[in-house]
Amino acid sequence: MQTDQQARNPLEARFMRYVQVDTQSDPTSPSCPSTEKQKDLGAMLATELRDMGLSDAHLDDFGYVYATLPGNSGKKVPVICFCSHMDTSPDSPGAGVKPLIHRNYDGRDLMLPDDPAVVIRESAHPDLRAQHGNDIITASGLTLLGADNKAGIAAIMEALSFLVEHSELKHGTIRVLFTPDEEIGRGVDQVDMQKLAADFGYTIDGETLGSIEDETFSADGAVLKIAGVSSHPGFAKGKMENAMQILAEVLTTLPKDRLRPEVTESKEGFIHPVSIKGEVEQAEAHFILRDFDDTLLEAHGKLLRETVESVMRNYPASTHTLEIRPQYRNMKNVLDRFPHVVAYGEEAISRSGIEVKKRSIRGGTDGSRLSFMGLPCPNIFAGEHAFHSRQEWVSVQDMQKAAEVIVNLAQIWEERS
DSSP states (O other): OOEESOOSSHHHHHHHHHHTSOOBOOTTOOSSSSSTTHHHHHHHHHHHHHHHTOTTOEEOTTSOEEEEEOOOOSSOOOOEEEEEEOOBOTTSOOSSOOOEEEOSOOSSOEEOTTOTTOEEOTTTOGGGGGGTTSOEEEOOSSSOOOHHHHHHHHHHHHHHHHHHHOTTSOOOOEEEEEESOGGGTOTTTTOOHHHHOOSEEEEEEEOSTTEEEEEEOEEEEEEEEEEOBOOOGGGOTTTOBOHHHHHHHHHHHSOSSSSSGGGOOTTOOEEEEEEEEEOSSEEEEEEEEEESSHHHHHHHHHHHHHHHHHHHTTOTTOEEEEEEEEEEOOTHHHHTTOHHHHHHHHHHHHHTTOOOEEEEESSOOHHHHHHHTTOOOOEEEOOEESTTSTTOEEEHHHHHHHHHHHHHHHHHHHHTO
């Protein structure tokens, strides 16, 4: 099994080029985009799109890339948008990505040279079993790879290039949208829907070959702030109410055998503390609440509130606030009203000779919010795996199939119109 850094085809070259641009988003930044460096990739993509012939391609002030491939059909075809996000997760290092191509994968452990402790094993990554003979791209061990979601970007760019070169393939108008800040839940905050002017869309941000996802979590965020009572610790008896310990009591009072990410799967939701900070007088925790069922999501919020209030009754001199805000909702609530959007996606996958794997996402995509903004938008595979980690990997052949599915979709929408 040979390892190299040299691309052998245009899609590989695109992907290798994109992942070397640091585009990590920053949840602590209030700006849009949250990091200016995301615009470095946006500018690169806009230039490549214009060079491809999409003359209106541009990067706006908020870090979004828009472009149009005009239709070549005599029919009135709905305008279709293909969308991927440019940012990478802040959960693992993202600067200085060195992509490596492991040619003709044969099932052996993938050793990442810059950190021998980072090993990608088939036993821990079952989807690798379907990759024997394929070419696997990883980072070098010190960073994430960025296949989430630069694999989707590369697939869209490859598909557009193919459609431009093969004008005999009939299609309607295609819009391209590349977004910043998806990884921090703000990927469509500043999308100009009038400029986009699309009827339906597909995010290319899924995992396993053949997967199409029409359902996501519904999501809320919660912020709990506790104001305790400070006192000199030597004279604190009967006076101090330590905000950090109150917060700790809230966390340990929440269910331990359910409603935690580490003990849930499939359609089970959770209440998940993602960050805490504090001192004796003040403590604060941020939570994410998730479920596929909006009624159950509401119940999770109620349980969190009741738990906090129950604990706080033991600390009469302390006060608290708990704010629960909606983040996004299950896109299935919208997509069920437009079943042909998902059906065309399934057909496009089948035309590529791939088994369709219809799934639900234990998470969200830009498509979750875009669906509720008037752009019904399921999610299609890009081939990315083990995202947000230094073990992230993608198959070249899966990215090629994703590009093929995009081309198929463009043709199917024209044929059905």
